[in-house]
Amino acid sequence: MGTKSSFKIFAVEDDPVFAKMLQYVLTLDPEHEVKIFGTAMDLLDNLHHKPSLVTIDYSLPDMEGEELLKRIKYQYAEVPVIVISGQERIKTAVKLLKSGAYDYITKDEDIRERLLNSINNAKKNIKLANEVEILREELSVKFDFDKTIIGNSPVIKKVFRMLEKAVNTNITVSINGETGTGKELVAKAVHFNSARKNKPFIPVNIAAIPSTLLESELFGYEKGAFTGANSRRVGKFEEANKGTIFLDEIGEMDINLQAKLLRVIQERELVRIGGNEVVKLDVRIITATHRDMAEEVKKGNFREDLYYRLLGLPIFLPPLRDRQNDVLIICKFFIDQFCKDNKMDKIVLSPDAQQKILQYSWPGNIRELKAVTELSCVMCDGEKITSEDIQFNNLNKEVDLLSQEMTLKEYTFKIVRNYLKKYDDNVLLVADKLNVGKSTIYRYLKEMEEENFQLR
Amino acid sequence: MNSTNELTSFDFINSFSDNNKDFVLSMIDVFLEQTPNELSNMEEALHNEDWIKLSKSAHTLVTSVKFMGIFTIVDDLKSIENNCKDGVNLDEVPDTFLKVKSTCIDAIEELELKKKLF
Numbered sequence: 001m002g003t004k005s006s007f008k009i010f011a012v013e014d015d016p017v018f019a020k021m022l023q024y025v026l027t028l029d030p031e032h033e034v035k036i037f038g039t040a041m042d043l044l045d046n047l048h049h050k051p052s053l054v055t056i057d058y059s060l061p062d063m064e065g066e067e068l069l070k071r072i073k074y075q076y077a078e079v080p081v082i083v084i085s086g087q088e089r090i091k092t093a094v095k096l097l098k099s100g101a102y103d104y105i106t107k108d109e110d111i112r113e114r115l116l117n118s119i120n121n122a123k124k125n126i127k128l129a130n131e132v133e134i135l136r137e138e139l140s141v142k143f144d145f146d147k148t149i150i151g152n153s154p155v156i157k158k159v160f161r162m163l164e165k166a167v168n169t170n171i172t173v174s175i176n177g178e179t180g181t182g183k184e185l186v187a188k189a190v191h192f193n194s195a196r197k198n199k200p201f202i203p204v205n206i207a208a209i210p211s212t213l214l215e216s217e218l219f220g221y222e223k224g225a226f227t228g229a230n231s232r233r234v235g236k237f238e239e240a241n242k243g244t245i246f247l248d249e250i251g252e253m254d255i256n257l258q259a260k261l262l263r264v265i266q267e268r269e270l271v272r273i274g275g276n277e278v279v280k281l282d283v284r285i286i287t288a289t290h291r292d293m294a295e296e297v298k299k300g301n302f303r304e305d306l307y308y309r310l311l312g313l314p315i316f317l318p319p320l321r322d323r324q325n326d327v328l329i330i331c332k333f334f335i336d337q338f339c340k341d342n343k344m345d346k347i348v349l350s351p352d353a354q355q356k357i358l359q360y361s362w363p364g365n366i367r368e369l370k371a372v373t374e375l376s377c378v379m380c381d382g383e384k385i386t387s388e389d390i391q392f393n394n395l396n397k398e399v400d401l402l403s404q405e406m407t408l409k410e411y412t413f414k415i416v417r418n419y420l421k422k423y424d425d426n427v428l429l430v431a432d433k434l435n436v437g438k439s440t441i442y443r444y445l446k447e448m449e450e451e452n453f454q455l456r
Numbered sequence: 457m458n459s460t461n462e463l464t465s466f467d468f469i470n471s472f473s474d475n476n477k478d479f480v481l482s483m484i485d486v487f488l489e490q491t492p493n494e495l496s497n498m499e500e501a502l503h504n505e506d507w508i509k510l511s512k513s514a515h516t517l518v519t520s521v522k523f524m525g526i527f528t529i530v531d532d533l534k535s536i537e538n539n540c541k542d543g544v545n546l547d548e549v550p551d552t553f554l555k556v557k558s559t560c561i562d563a564i565e566e567l568e569l570k571k572k573l574f
Contacts, residue, residue, distance in 0.1 A: 016490045017520035059515050086519055107519050112472050
């Protein structure tokens with residue numbers, strides 16, 4: 001597609017007068033590098049030089065414009081071809097545009113403006129297409145496995161092996177894992193490392209869409225299908241055609257809709273609500289849930305046939321607490337990422353901070369780790385994160401209590417201390433809540449003081 | 457288009473090129489060089505009754521004559537192009553061609569004169 005600095009235009013025109021005019025008008029923009037060819041064969045012989053745009057005369061001595069257009073499109077489908085013709089035949093124009101011509105321009109008085117407008121529009125489209133291509137490349141890099149899933153633990157290595165299998169085939173993938181384990185990230189990694197990477201990745205969070213709207217959201221609807229359906233709308237499945245649909249929180253899907261989903265998956269086609277047209281589908285399905293789906297089937301909340309249809313290649317994402325030292329590797333990754341994004345100097349983790357991170361159970365998994373890490377980067381002195389800079393959120397305090405290895409007495413002290421804090425040091429209320437006598441509370445307080453246990 | 461009795465007009469190429477004199481001169485040169493060849497091609501095709509070739513030559517010439525403002529023969533060239541292409545009214549073609557040829561020869565003379573005045 002030409003060099004970065006030039007926009008290469010190849011024009012084929014047998015009439016020397018018109019060729020001269022084309023040369024003149026096309027070179028008005030210094031960015032354009034223009035080559036004029038007298039015959040269709042001359043142009044075809046030079047197509048390997050990859051023009052950014054081609055203009056062709058409809059009537060050439062050695063080939064009709066329509067045939068030439070087909071041959072160009074066969075070799076370089078993405079190159080815009082503008083057909084310039086002495087004829088004003090609407091049928092010809094429509095036919096050529098249907099065959100892939102970018103524009104059809106007649107040799108009239110306003111040809112200069114029309115041609116330049118058309119070329120400028122084509123350039124804008126090419127620029128947009130290039131930007132999309134660059135963004136796609138960036139996405140692919142972003143979702144490289146080694147950038148998406150970090151860790152060396154045996155459990156995560158098993159996930160890597162499953163991912164490799166997932167990207168090399170079109171098999172349905174079902175991801176299971178606690179909240180915050182990175183299910184969507186894994187789904188994206190599968191898509192952007194697969195043969196479908198240049199096609200759409202459409203995520204749908206089943207839990208976030210009211211069940212009454214989910215059907216139309218997934219399968220689309222025709223104009224007039226229901227009150228408020230003012231125009232046709234394609235559903236998420238159609239949007240994802242040739243690409244991947246990611247059905248997050250699949251376990252939350254209403255049992256009635258499950259039957260419709262099953263049919264779509266089995267038939268690989270759908271009919272929009274209120275319509276008759278059958279739409280063929282070529283969609284890869286990736287599902288995710290935090291639920292035990294086999295258990296949901298037993299309970300009757302999820303159809304067994306659909307469960308097996310969607311099971312495909314199951315990938316279990318282990319919780320962070322089972323990933324041993326991965327937590328430190330991921331934490332350091334988040335620190336480096338945060339420093340880079342915020343143009344900060346490198347920050348390290350002190351040994352006591354590392355200990356604190358390793359001892360915690362991370363009920364919110366990687367999502368929580370990221371939030372805690374970013375906060376500690378802000379709270380620290382800018383060079384080193386200490387244990388005091390690491391703050392866990394209130395939601396998980398109880399779990400935090402159990403995650404640390406302590407003696408029974410230490411656990412007791414901690415419980416008493418938390419209750420006193422919660423009930424504004426009201427010993428009577430705390431004793432009542434813990435179902436012990438007030439003297440027991442006073443005794444613990446005395447012991448805590450004697451053993452120098454931190455009261456706050 | 458022409459306000460005088462002139463056959464040719466530079467209105468279009470002047471407007472096309474923002475009155476670029478060099479460009480207009482170069483266009484005249486190309487026309488003067490190309491048109492006699494194209495007329496010979498047409499004459500030969502007519503003699504051989506090669507209607508497809510005649511149609512294509514007429515198609516090529518029609519664009520050139522439009523750009524040189526020779527509008528009096530635009531319709532004639534189009535009729536040659538279409539009749540020869542469709543194989544209809546072929547008996548009218550020789551007379552129409554003669555008109556085209558004669559007008560082009562006059563236009564060439566006129567352009568040569570105009571070129572000297574540039």
